[in-house]
Amino acid sequence: MTRAEARIKKVITFFENKDTFLGYRKLMDCAIDTQNLDIYNHVIALTDWKEKFPNEEDELIKRSLQALNKISKIPVEDHNTKSPVIMGSNLIKSYGLNRFKLGPISMNIHKGDVYGLVGENGNGKTTLLRILAKELKHNEGTLEFNFNKAFNNNYDLRSNLVYIPQRTQKWYGSLKDNLKFVLSNYGISPEENETRVLMMIARLGLWNYKHLKWNELSSGYKMRFELARTLLRQPELLLLDEPLANLDVLAQQVILEDLKSICNSINNPIALILSSQQLYEVEKVSDKVIYLKNGIYEDQNTITNTNNYLIVEIDCNCERETLKQIFAGLNLERLVFNGGIFVAYFPIETAFSLVLETLGKHKIDVTYTRNITKSTRRFFVS
Numbered sequence: 001m002t003r004a005e006a007r008i009k010k011v012i013t014f015f016e017n018k019d020t021f022l023g024y025r026k027l028m029d030c031a032i033d034t035q036n037l038d039i040y041n042h043v044i045a046l047t048d049w050k051e052k053f054p055n056e057e058d059e060l061i062k063r064s065l066q067a068l069n070k071i072s073k074i075p076v077e078d079h080n081t082k083s084p085v086i087m088g089s090n091l092i093k094s095y096g097l098n099r100f101k102l103g104p105i106s107m108n109i110h111k112g113d114v115y116g117l118v119g120e121n122g123n124g125k126t127t128l129l130r131i132l133a134k135e136l137k138h139n140e141g142t143l144e145f146n147f148n149k150a151f152n153n154n155y156d157l158r159s160n161l162v163y164i165p166q167r168t169q170k171w172y173g174s175l176k177d178n179l180k181f182v183l184s185n186y187g188i189s190p191e192e193n194e195t196r197v198l199m200m201i202a203r204l205g206l207w208n209y210k211h212l213k214w215n216e217l218s219s220g221y222k223m224r225f226e227l228a229r230t231l232l233r234q235p236e237l238l239l240l241d242e243p244l245a246n247l248d249v250l251a252q253q254v255i256l257e258d259l260k261s262i263c264n265s266i267n268n269p270i271a272l273i274l275s276s277q278q279l280y281e282v283e284k285v286s287d288k289v290i291y292l293k294n295g296i297y298e299d300q301n302t303i304t305n306t307n308n309y310l311i312v313e314i315d316c317n318c319e320r321e322t323l324k325q326i327f328a329g330l331n332l333e334r335l336v337f338n339g340g341i342f343v344a345y346f347p348i349e350t351a352f353s354l355v356l357e358t359l360g361k362h363k364i365d366v367t368y369t370r371n372i373t374k375s376t377r378r379f380f381v382s
């Protein structure tokens with residue numbers, strides 16, 4: 001079974017289990033990978049129908065399965081993602097004597113992978129992104145790009161790699177016209193332009209916003225527009241600085257899942273590096289987490305001291321002494337309270353399920369708990 005066939009099979013199971021909205025977003029990824037304008041037009045018409053009849057779930061499932069059947073007939077070329085798209089070696093950037101210094105940092109970035117760039121404020125996330133985007137010169141080390149589409153100068157490089165900064169610029173006219181403008185610069189025919197733009201509008205959940213102007217969109221939808229504009233250019237590397245900053249928690253999860261899915265494209269995979277303060281959400285979708293502390297890249301696997309513990313975050317409505325007592329039997333080593341949440345440290349061999357069992361047995365009113373032993377979150381709470 002090819003990767004494309006396996007993906008379609010998975011999308012069918014989403015529809016069978018009535019995960020219709022997820023299924024529909026993944027269906028659009030399958031459609032985009034065909035690069036076939038007939039398929040695009042089919043899915044665009046289906047999206048239009050879906051938005052007009054939002055309560056017809058069963059009919060939507062039926063029509064989606066028919067669309068998937070049509071998509072499955074188009075062969076999709078599998079793109080090889082083995083060699084890295086960026087090779088950075090011992091990169092150092094200093095803003096001057098006794099000022100902030102980033103690095104040395106070495107990293108290989110691959111297409112199809114999502115890299116979460118995390119760290120507290122002022123630890124060098126934006127600096128690193130700007131170096132990778134060639135907006136900022138590094139002082140030492142080497143940075144090599146290995147794109148499929150050859151580039152001759154920094155302007156060419158801009159379509160291979162796209163950097164979306166924290167603050168984006170205002171635009172004029174409608175959302176759709178602005179997207180069409182992007183492709184008109186590439187000499188694409190008006191019909192193809194319309195089709196590609198509507199497909200991207202559908203994919204990024206902008207269908208009902210396509211005629212709106214910049215000041216009529218919320219910050220979250222402005223970010224979606226920026227992503228649509230970027231993805232139309234089919235970049236090989238995408239650098240996003242704090243894309244989640246203005247989104248609510250649910251919207252964050254949806255956009256991250258969408259980004260991961262889009263970057264995992266079979267015939268046009270993208271390497272994605274995104275900086276964020278939203279650790280849980282970012283870690284969940286990242287293939288690798290780059291954690292920066294004082295400008296130094298801390299590889300979480302090489303930091304051994306905290307690995308000697310099972311570390312559990314617990315948000316509950318009870319006193320410290322109560323937790324200490326109930327966890328005594330599990331040889332609790334440390335209990336830290338940071339004002340809102342307890343962080344409990346147990347011997348590394350302790351099973352997380354035992355911690356959950358103990359909390360349940362003593363009827364502790366837990367609103368949230370998470371095993372953060374392998375999460376970069378543990379650096380932030382300790």
Ligand SMILES: Nc1ncnc2c1ncn2[C@@H]1O[C@H](COP(=O)(O)OP(=O)(O)OP(=O)(O)O)[C@@H](O)[C@H]1O
Nearest residue numbers: 095099100101119120121122123124125126127128
């Ligand atoms: N142009 C500059 N000149 C001098 N110092 C700078 C310059 N740009 C950034 N810095 C400093 O470099 C450090 C890292 O900044 P950077 O913006 O890369 O961090 P960050 O991790 O992205 O922070 P945040 O999460 O707040 O966006 C900070 O101490 C900042 O003050």
